[in-house]
Amino acid sequence: MVRLERQGDSFVFITGTTQRQDIGVLINALSELQKNSWDLSKIKEGLSYLDNSAGIDIRKEIKAVLQKAAGSQTNI
DSSP states (O other): OEEEEEETTEEEEEEOOSOOOOTHHHHHHHHHTTSSSOOHHHHHHHHHHHHTOTTOOHHHHHHHHHHHHHHHOSOO
């Protein structure tokens, strides 16, 4: 799969697989905001996930991840 994305004043071709990104990409991007030095590439991946998640109920995905984490912890 190849797609054209705008970056600044120019456009670039992005190549990759057609596999849908995991919600972890978004969670990693959000966790970067808590650090003193951000990894801009992770933040851009999170933004890309949001751009490509049209029609996906992100709340359900986040809830499922949280429930899975809570279920794997015995001291919660």
